[in-house]
Amino acid sequence: xxxxxxxxxxxxxxxxxxxxxxxxxxxxxxxxxxxxxxxxxxxxxxxxxxxxxxxxxxxxxxxxxxxxxxxxxxxxxxxxxxxxxxxxxxxxxxxxxxxxxxxxxxxxxxxxxxxxxxxxxxxxxxxxxxxxxxxxxxxxxxxxxxxxxxxxxxxxxxxxxxxxxxxxxxxxxxxxxxxxxxxxxxxxxxxxxxxxxxxxxxxxxxxxxxxxxxxxxxxxxxxxxxxx
Amino acid sequence: xxxxxxxxxxxxxxxxxxxxxxxxxxxxxxxxxxxxxxxxxxxxxxxxxxxxxxxxxxxxxxxxxxxxxxxxxxxxxxxxxxxxxxxxxxxxxxxxxxxxxxxxxxxxxxxxxxxxxxxxxxxxxxxxxxxxxxxxxxxxxxxxxxxxxxxxxxxxxxxxxxxxxxxxxxxxxxxxxxxxxxxxxxxxxxxxxxxxxxxxxxxxxxxxxxxxxxxxxxxxxxxxxxxx
DNA sequence: CAGTATCTTAAACACATGTTCAGCTTGACG
DNA sequence: CGTCAAGCTGAACATGTGTTTAAGATACTG
Numbered sequence: 001x002x003x004x005x006x007x008x009x010x011x012x013x014x015x016x017x018x019x020x021x022x023x024x025x026x027x028x029x030x031x032x033x034x035x036x037x038x039x040x041x042x043x044x045x046x047x048x049x050x051x052x053x054x055x056x057x058x059x060x061x062x063x064x065x066x067x068x069x070x071x072x073x074x075x076x077x078x079x080x081x082x083x084x085x086x087x088x089x090x091x092x093x094x095x096x097x098x099x100x101x102x103x104x105x106x107x108x109x110x111x112x113x114x115x116x117x118x119x120x121x122x123x124x125x126x127x128x129x130x131x132x133x134x135x136x137x138x139x140x141x142x143x144x145x146x147x148x149x150x151x152x153x154x155x156x157x158x159x160x161x162x163x164x165x166x167x168x169x170x171x172x173x174x175x176x177x178x179x180x181x182x183x184x185x186x187x188x189x190x191x192x193x194x195x196x197x198x199x200x201x202x203x204x205x206x207x208x209x210x211x212x213x214x215x216x217x218x219x220x221x222x223x224x225x226x227x228x
Numbered sequence: 229x230x231x232x233x234x235x236x237x238x239x240x241x242x243x244x245x246x247x248x249x250x251x252x253x254x255x256x257x258x259x260x261x262x263x264x265x266x267x268x269x270x271x272x273x274x275x276x277x278x279x280x281x282x283x284x285x286x287x288x289x290x291x292x293x294x295x296x297x298x299x300x301x302x303x304x305x306x307x308x309x310x311x312x313x314x315x316x317x318x319x320x321x322x323x324x325x326x327x328x329x330x331x332x333x334x335x336x337x338x339x340x341x342x343x344x345x346x347x348x349x350x351x352x353x354x355x356x357x358x359x360x361x362x363x364x365x366x367x368x369x370x371x372x373x374x375x376x377x378x379x380x381x382x383x384x385x386x387x388x389x390x391x392x393x394x395x396x397x398x399x400x401x402x403x404x405x406x407x408x409x410x411x412x413x414x415x416x417x418x419x420x421x422x423x424x425x426x427x428x429x430x431x432x433x434x435x436x437x438x439x440x441x442x443x444x445x446x447x448x449x450x451x452x453x454x455x456x
Numbered sequence: 457c458a459g460t461a462t463c464t465t466a467a468a469c470a471c472a473t474g475t476t477c478a479g480c481t482t483g484a485c486g
Numbered sequence: 487c488g489t490c491a492a493g494c495t496g497a498a499c500a501t502g503t504g505t506t507t508a509a510g511a512t513a514c515t516g
Contacts, residue, residue, distance in 0.1 A: 050475090051497095052493080054476080113395055143429055144421075144429055157398065159390065162390035170351055187383055193374060193380075195426050195427050198422060199423050210417070280464055289504095
């Protein structure tokens with residue numbers, strides 16, 4: 001890209017215009033979404049003319065692709081540095097540096113909502129990693145066996161993402177303006193309680209469900225007709 | 229609104245133009261979101277001219293408000309007809325009529341993402357109802373006591389909504405094109421397993437967390453400095 | 457039938473927004 | 487200093503889109 005300027009720094013001043021534009025775009029995409037963010041706003045935040053944005057990135061769409069890759073790389077690089085299981089990995093990362101991490105998590109959540117290629121890669125990495133950790137934990141004995149480890153992995157990722165990026169209406173039901181460290185801390189204990197004890201006092205509901213499930217699974221034709 | 233035509237029917241033909249427009253708008257808002265849907269598309273789906281949309285609803289924004297209220301009313305009316313606890317309520321409704329219900333759930337999920345007033349009302353209703361059910365269940369003995377019932381209610385609603393409206397990248401990790409009855413069925417058993425047994429083999433993680441939590445809660449100053 | 461109110465349409469308008477372009481500034485190099 | 491390449495700008499362009507408006511179609515009323 002540039003021959004003489006430095007690249008990849010963290011300070012806001014003293015950055016390549018490309019980097020300033022990219023960072024501004026990431027911030028706005030994360031906060032307001034891709035559609036609601038226009039090129040002029042990004043340019044203004046980056047302290048740059050609108051034309052330069054297109055000059056450097058070709059189009060708004062391509063700028064999004066660059067931002068996607070950038071955030072994806074940051075997120076996956078960090079995820080590789082940790083070991084604990086699925087949710088703990090995400091939560092731990094988050095708690096360690098909420099301010100910066102929250103931006104990237106929100107960005108990725110928006111990407112997931114809009115079904116971007118980078119989002120698919122990210123989710124696949126998360127689910128595959130989670131599944132592996134679950135299998136290891138089950139083999140090791142620290143986790144209970146499951147009838148469907150893959151689905152459990154998906155579920156744990158789903159819960160992690162939902163907890164990290166709870167939409168404002170949900171966050172407000174606990175008195176928070178939006179998802180963040182406060183909400184996460186409030187939800188953390190109930191999550192762990194459920195993950196260790198469950199919430200049902202007995203296993204009657206599970207037993208009933210298992211009976212229906214097994215009955216449906218072992219007969220070639222489903223009892224009620226399942227669509228999709 | 230109209231004096232001679234009927235209102236509130238379910239068939240697609242033989243409906244007020246207002247109703248046709250509203251239904252078309254709901255379908256498109258649910259599928260593509262508010263921003264990506266333009267008035268001309270709604271009009272085309274409703275078999276109507278673009279001008280008529282504004283003539284009847286004043287503006288696209290107001291059309292959204294009308295759709296919000298309509299979906300909110302449908303969803304809350306149905307929710308009142310059922311008794312079982314939080315997740316079961318939503319899941320049960322969904323399984324009973326996935327085709328139509330899925331549309332409204334997706335619509336409401338989009339509304340929640342975009343933080344619409346109706347979304348706040350819906351979420352509040354859900355959380356409050358869930359909390360009440362949890363308290364009843366705990367008092368009755370069918371549910372385990374919790375250290376934070378309110379947070380648990382929020383969490384269960386969060387899990388319900390996330391499971392019902394899992395974004396496509398997540399759904400694809402289990403081989404589904406998008407969230408729907410198939411995904412819900414696949415995730416249902418793991419959910420119940422977690423809700424009855426948990427997933428941790430022992431309570432070491434919970435104990436550790438409780439120690440930290442209590443230590444942090446009972447000392448006036450937080451040990452590490454919690455922001456937000 | 458005439459009148460009138462409502463429904464509906466097609467074209468035009470106004471504005472936001474992605475993109476292009478001609479030119480200005482800056483700095484390196486011979 | 488002269489030249490050139492690259493960074494950068496501000497205005498203009500093209501298009502998509504919400505909205506307005508004038509007129510036509512339709513149905514009910516006296």
